[in-house]
Amino acid sequence: MFRALIYLLPLALTIYAFIDCLNTPEDEAKHLPKVAWVFIILLFWIVGPIVWLAAGKLRHAPAGGRTPSEWHRNHRTEWVAPDDNPEFLQSLRAENRRDESLLKDWEADLRRREEELKRRESGTGPDEAPGTPPPATA
Numbered sequence: 001m002f003r004a005l006i007y008l009l010p011l012a013l014t015i016y017a018f019i020d021c022l023n024t025p026e027d028e029a030k031h032l033p034k035v036a037w038v039f040i041i042l043l044f045w046i047v048g049p050i051v052w053l054a055a056g057k058l059r060h061a062p063a064g065g066r067t068p069s070e071w072h073r074n075h076r077t078e079w080v081a082p083d084d085n086p087e088f089l090q091s092l093r094a095e096n097r098r099d100e101s102l103l104k105d106w107e108a109d110l111r112r113r114e115e116e117l118k119r120r121e122s123g124t125g126p127d128e129a130p131g132t133p134p135p136a137t138a
Contacts, residue, residue, distance in 0.1 A: 010046045017041050017049030021056070028058045 021029075021037050029037055037056050041048040082088045 010049075013049045014041060014045060017052045021052055024057050030056055030058060032056070 018038065018041050021034065021041055024034065026034050032040075037052055041052050044051075
């Protein structure tokens with residue numbers, strides 16, 4: 001078990017440092033270009049990752065919430081709270097209007113069905129007014 005750890009620990013350190021180097025923006029790599037750091041990490045198996053972690057990268061939190069990707073950094077949109085977003089508020093108003101009209105349609109349909117059911121129960125046809133006697137059958 002200890003022999004496996006001797007090989008796995010440096011391998012894990014190398015993989016971590018390699019991925020960290022690749023995800024680091026070019027302007028945060030110190031002393032050397034990022035490509036040179038990649039070669040140092042991969043060629044000098046134990047020493048390279050340690051040197052990268054100790055001296056190869058700026059270790060303070062970057063300002064403005066920067067991400068490793070240049071594309072995300074330059075194409076970030078401004079986040080707006082839903083209460084301050086006029087498009088979102090307008091969509092809520094439109095949805096409320098649709099819901100209200102749907103509710104009115106359902107209520108009208110329910111009233112119509114209730115009236116039709118009352119007419120059937122009282123025995124009057126759809127043309128006869130309620131309160132008139134049903135026609136006599138012979």
